[in-house]
Amino acid sequence: MNDVNIYETDELVSQYCDFQYGEDIFGVENFAKVCAQKAIGYSKCTQQGKALDIGCATGRASFELTKVFDHVDGIDYSQTFIDTALELQKNGRILYAQNREGELKSSILVDMTMYSFRDSCIKARFFQGDACNLESQFNGYDLIMATNLIDRLYEPQLFLNTIHERVTNGGILLLTSPYTWREEYTAKEFWIGGYTDENGDEILALEGLKQLLEENFDLLATEEVPFVIRETSRKFQHTISQMSVWRRR
Amino acid sequence: MNDVNIYETDELVSQYCDFQYGEDIFGVENFAKVCAQKAIGYSKCTQQGKALDIGCATGRASFELTKVFDHVDGIDYSQTFIDTALELQKNGRILYAQNREGELKSSILVDMTMYSFRDSCIKARFFQGDACNLESQFNGYDLIMATNLIDRLYEPQLFLNTIHERVTNGGILLLTSPYTWREEYTAKEFWIGGYTDENGDEILALEGLKQLLEENFDLLATEEVPFVIRETSRKFQHTISQMSVWRRR
Numbered sequence: 198m199n200d201v202n203i204y205e206t207d208e209l210v211s212q213y214c215d216f217q218y219g220e221d222i223f224g225v226e227n228f229a230k231v232c233a234q235k236a237i238g239y240s241k242c243t244q245q246g247k248a249l250d251i252g253c254a255t256g257r258a259s260f261e262l263t264k265v266f267d268h269v270d271g272i273d274y275s276q277t278f279i280d281t282a283l284e285l286q287k288n289g290r291i292l293y294a295q296n297r298e299g300e301l302k303s304s305i306l307v308d309m310t311m312y313s314f315r316d317s318c319i320k321a322r323f324f325q326g327d328a329c330n331l332e333s334q335f336n337g338y339d340l341i342m343a344t345n346l347i348d349r350l351y352e353p354q355l356f357l358n359t360i361h362e363r364v365t366n367g368g369i370l371l372l373t374s375p376y377t378w379r380e381e382y383t384a385k386e387f388w389i390g391g392y393t394d395e396n397g398d399e400i401l402a403l404e405g406l407k408q409l410l411e412e413n414f415d416l417l418a419t420e421e422v423p424f425v426i427r428e429t430s431r432k433f434q435h436t437i438s439q440m441s442v443w444r445r446r
Numbered sequence: 447m448n449d450v451n452i453y454e455t456d457e458l459v460s461q462y463c464d465f466q467y468g469e470d471i472f473g474v475e476n477f478a479k480v481c482a483q484k485a486i487g488y489s490k491c492t493q494q495g496k497a498l499d500i501g502c503a504t505g506r507a508s509f510e511l512t513k514v515f516d517h518v519d520g521i522d523y524s525q526t527f528i529d530t531a532l533e534l535q536k537n538g539r540i541l542y543a544q545n546r547e548g549e550l551k552s553s554i555l556v557d558m559t560m561y562s563f564r565d566s567c568i569k570a571r572f573f574q575g576d577a578c579n580l581e582s583q584f585n586g587y588d589l590i591m592a593t594n595l596i597d598r599l600y601e602p603q604l605f606l607n608t609i610h611e612r613v614t615n616g617g618i619l620l621l622t623s624p625y626t627w628r629e630e631y632t633a634k635e636f637w638i639g640g641y642t643d644e645n646g647d648e649i650l651a652l653e654g655l656k657q658l659l660e661e662n663f664d665l666l667a668t669e670e671v672p673f674v675i676r677e678t679s680r681k682f683q684h685t686i687s688q689m690s691v692w693r694r695r
Contacts, residue, residue: 223472223684297640298625298627298639298640298650298651299625299627299637299639299640299641300634300640300641300642301640301641301642301648301650375678375680375681376547376548376678376680377677377678377680377681378547378548385549388548390547390548391546391547391548391549391550392548392549392550393549393550399550401547401550402547425684428626429624429625429626431624431625431626431685431686431687431688432624432626432683432685432686433683433684433685434681434682434683434684435472435674435682435683435684436680436681436682437680437681438680439680
């Protein structure tokens, strides 16, 4: 087992390690684990061969999916996130710095032997990639999950308009998002919802998703899934993500 | 009753109106109300003549204090916050824009007749002022409360080192803070805690407060008080503030 260097993990990676591997906060269960479990449940009606976790961050949901799927690809825009997932897979552990107060931090160990995917995790492969410009090799998936991704893409339509080409017939597309549209991530013209259209109707994101996806998918279910991200020992982001589950026709 | 114009309230004022007058979220009770109730409780052992709510924002806790105190001063650095408190006091109502998703907002009415301080609220006076450079007229208080203030001051020592001069003997100083120290608000050299001192000891804010206040105050109690601030209909700041209650010797 190689040495781990806490200073390799930058602020955002540490925050996501805590989000994906840290302890539950306010009684809210680990979001990546819950999403993977729900994805496994919804995909029981189809094959569970190949899965894609797009926007996988530090890989927790990808690892969870390896317990059931034969093969899991995890893709993230951030090479640092991908490096962290790969380090966990290779070294079996990582240290991250959890913010407490001001400059004070705690060093937290993630130990892969503590998880039920400790043996299956080798089935995951991780790649840096852009959800809006995905390489053609990424296709033939029985499940694609994209958690808290679409409101951070520069043009989510590029992802959503072509994603059906990568899902097998009867396969599942599982999206979650709190729809926190911000111009620094997504120009207003590309927001899926959160605006008033030319007829004066308010368009919420679920309506916008239907307009983009219903040609190729049936909407199976929606669920509200909470998550909590620690900023300090006293300050947290507490968010309710909307999960929408789509089956490829 | 004058007309109210929703466009007079800017983004931050709307967020604070929602924080101070909006509905409870995640089962967490209104923070300003809870703090005022606790302040009233802790000050029962002394006179309840004059109170100061420093960093009063849109005035909710100041109004709550008028139910018991003869006279309440509310001070905030933001003139817009003070204008909002004054408008509520004068017009009895205000409309603010609650963020939902993207550009979509709901218009929410605050109606003072719904509150138990509807008659007593005239006892409050509101002023724009700087907690680090408070005018000499603000003195002789049986209670001073400063909720979520000290980690937003440019030099909290200027406030804390002189505040005893404004409190009556036996009077109460009630502070709350999540100690979210940030250099954009407070230069690192002025942080009360959240650093390692020259002996290598970790200084948390409560320790720093003791060093500044124990010469003139006894620490009566500490409590953990949660609060929630809405950013959108799905995204919230969920924070645990530490309350510390000090009695002037």
